[in-house]
Amino acid sequence: MPIVAGMTSIESRTITVFCGARPGSPAAAVAAERLGHAIGMGGHRLVYGAGGVGLMEVTARAAAAAGAVVTGVVPRFLYELDRVQQAVCTDLVVTDDMFERKRLMIDRADAFVALPGGFGTLDEVLEVIALAYLGQCPKPLALVDVDGHWDALCALFTDVHQRGFTRPGFDEYYQVTASPEAAVDFVTGVAARTSHDSAVTCLALAHSSGAD
Numbered sequence: 001m002p003i004v005a006g007m008t009s010i011e012s013r014t015i016t017v018f019c020g021a022r023p024g025s026p027a028a029a030v031a032a033e034r035l036g037h038a039i040g041m042g043g044h045r046l047v048y049g050a051g052g053v054g055l056m057e058v059t060a061r062a063a064a065a066a067g068a069v070v071t072g073v074v075p076r077f078l079y080e081l082d083r084v085q086q087a088v089c090t091d092l093v094v095t096d097d098m099f100e101r102k103r104l105m106i107d108r109a110d111a112f113v114a115l116p117g118g119f120g121t122l123d124e125v126l127e128v129i130a131l132a133y134l135g136q137c138p139k140p141l142a143l144v145d146v147d148g149h150w151d152a153l154c155a156l157f158t159d160v161h162q163r164g165f166t167r168p169g170f171d172e173y174y175q176v177t178a179s180p181e182a183a184v185d186f187v188t189g190v191a192a193r194t195s196h197d198s199a200v201t202c203l204a205l206a207h208s209s210g211a212d
């Protein structure tokens, strides 16, 4: 269960999407298409890794086709490689390196949705969860389930917890959703968390036992 109570909201949100630079399976591509469509039709803005490849491209094209403002955030070295493909972006931010790119994608977001992906996607998802765990990123994160893509990662999180390395509630910083539409509903419903909510989270952390 997420730590944040559900809050109905129809406001436009900036949703950062993490997803594969490769297409993965046909089912993953369908999920990417549906996610982009849901973001655009919901009146939300998309921030993503600016790649004109794989699930990134599918998501961005679908979001743009459904009316979303699409912001790509790309490190200079990838920009030089992939310049033409990034045309789908409504606006493009070029960063010095991958670290600055990830920070911008996180800072600009009201909420996060992850589709299946590889090391890059896993790194981005773990960054958000690790920050949230320390009270530094009180923004909702949905992991879209496609053929059990997140099952092994969630099992690893449980194993790590059972070995004593995370506190109870370790699984409150992300929500696996059955569909892309459910992911958008989830993150836009709770994206209106206020700074007061963050302060409560930090307070709870301060009172929790253990080194963290």
Ligand SMILES: C/C(=C\CNc1ncnc2c1ncn2[C@@H]1O[C@H](COP(=O)(O)O)[C@@H](O)[C@H]1O)CO
Residues within 6 Å of the ligand: 017, 018, 019, 020, 021, 022, 048, 049, 050, 051, 052, 053, 056, 078, 081, 082, 116, 117, 118, 119, 120, 121, 122, 124
């Ligand atoms: C131009 C070439 C590849 C383009 N690769 C990427 N372009 C943009 N963003 C990328 C790229 N690779 C990783 N990212 C970021 O990580 C996530 C995807 O990585 P994964 O390993 O495929 O999961 C994605 O969210 C991006 O932010 C060479 O032809």
